[in-house]
Amino acid sequence: MVNAVLELPEVQEERPAGEHADGDEEQSLTKRASVSGGRPRVALFNTRTHEKILVAFSNVREALKKKHQDEAYPEWLGKGLFSRTQNGVRVLGQSTCFLHPSRPERVEYDRLGLPPCQAAHLASDDQVMAHMQARHPSAWKRLSAIREEARRKEERELQLDSIRAFKKVAVALGRKK
Numbered sequence: 001m002v003n004a005v006l007e008l009p010e011v012q013e014e015r016p017a018g019e020h021a022d023g024d025e026e027q028s029l030t031k032r033a034s035v036s037g038g039r040p041r042v043a044l045f046n047t048r049t050h051e052k053i054l055v056a057f058s059n060v061r062e063a064l065k066k067k068h069q070d071e072a073y074p075e076w077l078g079k080g081l082f083s084r085t086q087n088g089v090r091v092l093g094q095s096t097c098f099l100h101p102s103r104p105e106r107v108e109y110d111r112l113g114l115p116p117c118q119a120a121h122l123a124s125d126d127q128v129m130a131h132m133q134a135r136h137p138s139a140w141k142r143l144s145a146i147r148e149e150a151r152r153k154e155e156r157e158l159q160l161d162s163i164r165a166f167k168k169v170a171v172a173l174g175r176k177k
């Protein structure tokens with residue numbers, strides 16, 4: 001019975017549970033090494049995207065309890081995340097990592113020395129955020145700080161604008177008297 005669900009891992013498909021495709025090659029290599037070591041692994045399939053993942057045999061029971069949590073796909077929320085059988089053709093997401101070479105901000109990111117990332121098939125913007133936080137924590141911190149600084153600057157400028165406008169009105173009113 002157990003043997004029926006075992007599959008020989010295909011090297012190019014090896015990914016631990018929950019990890020998304022097309023990520024940092026270096027990081028997935030590290031993760032790959034930590035889950036291998038001759039332990040038997042089982043192929044599971046994402047029930048929405050039909051993506052295949054390989055799970056250590058000892059983790060299969062837990063993996064099969066996982067539910068869909070991505071709010072971009074409300075109809076899937078709470079339904080089982082994985083199945084033992086692949087029931088459709090792999091669906092590729094359309095969201096790209098912020099660090100992907102195709103992003104228009106890439107020029108600026110190169111200047112900042114942020115590494116490129118090839119992840120281009122993430123399921124949703126939510127997943128991009130999760131991907132950024134998990135895979136690029138330091139780049140994410142840096143980008144958040146830059147965004148926050150830009151927001152503050154914009155706020156300061158708005159304040160200055162309204163102060164200037166107020167002064168103009170005050171001057172105009174003064175002249176009328």
Ligand SMILES: [Zn+2]
Pocket residue numbers: 023024097098099117118119131132135136
């Ligand atoms: Zn990435």
